[in-house]
Amino acid sequence: MTVVPLRADATAIDGLLRITTKTVTDQRGTVREFFRTSGFREAGVDVPERWAQINLTFTQQGGLRGLHGEATDKLIGIASGEAFGAWVDARPGSPTRGTVVTERLAVGTQMLVPAGVCNGFQAVSPDGCEYLYCFGVEWTPGMAAVAVNPLDPALAIDWPIPPDPGDPAMVSAKDAAAPLFAELA
Template identity: 80%
Template sequence: MPADVRPMTVERTAIDGLARITTKAVTDERGTVREFFRTSGFADAGVDVPERWAQINLTWTRHGALRGLHGEAADKLIGIAAGEAFGAWVDARPGSPTYGAVHTERLAVGIQMFVPAGVCNGFQAVSPDGCQYLYCFGVEWTPGMAGIAVTPLDPDLAIAWPIAPDVADPASVSTKDANAPRFADL
C-alpha cells in the first residue's frame, strides 16, 4: 500500500492570530506519523511561531474536568496526544481588534491550535478515559508570570461546556479557576 500523505492545513478563527491547524500526516500499513511541529511548515503556512519552544508540558485530565481560562504572556501551540477535549479561547489582549471574542471547538489527535500571547486558553476533557493535552510555550513559565485568568464559568462568555462543571468539586474545576475574575471585571 503506498503511503497516504495529508498536508498540513491552517484555518483562521474569529480571534485575531488564533489558528486551527490540521497536522501533516503520513499513513501506511504500519500506522500514522504526524508532524507536530516543523518551523518551515508553519512559516510556509503563514503562522508566526517561535523557531524554538522554551517549554513543553503534557497534562492528563480526567473526563469532565476543566482547565483554564489562562492567558499567559507567551505564544502557545497546543494539541491532543490522546483522547479528545473541548477547547475554548477568549481574546483578552487590550487593543486587539477581536478583544472579547470567544472561539470554541472540539479537539482530537491531529488538530492543534496556535494561541497568541494574551489569548486565554481553556479546555474540558470529553473522552471517557480523559485526555492528554500538550502545551508548547514560547517562553518558560515562571511563578508570577505576566498574564491573566478568566473564570471558565463566566456566564457572559456563554461557553457551552459539553459536560456540566460541578463547581463544588475541585476535580471538576479548580477553586483557583472557578474564582478567577469574570471577563467584564478585567
C-alpha cells in the same frame, strides 16, 4: 501511502489559528508532525524555531482547565483522547477582544494561541485526555498573565459536561475564583 499536508485556518479571534497537522498514513499506521519549523513557515505561520517549554497534562473526563492567557504564544494539541477547547481574546486593544471561540479537539488538531488569548479546555473522552502545551518562553511564577472564570455566564461557553464549581476534580478553586470577563481592566 496517504499524505495530508499541514493546514492553518484563521478563527474569529485575531491571531488564533486552527492547525491541521501534516499526517502520513501507510499500512503500519500514522505519523503526525506535531511541529516542524519549516512546515509552519511554509504554511505562513510565524512561530519560534524552538519552544522554550513543553508540558503534557493528563485530565480526567469532565475536568476543566483554564481560562488562562499567559504572556507567551502557545501551540496546543492533543496527544490522546479528546477535549473541548475554548479561547477568549482578553488582549487590551485587540480588534477581537471579548470574542469566544470553541472547538472540539482530537489528535491531529492543534491551536496556535497568541499571548494574552485565554486558553481553556475540558476533557471529554471517557479515559480522559493528554493535552500538550508548547510555550514560546518558560513559564515562571508571577509571569504576566490574565485569567478569566471559565464559568462566566456572559461568555456563554457550552461545556459538553456541565461543570460543578464545587467539585475540585472538575474545576480548580483558583479557576472557579478567577474574575469574570467584565471585571478585567
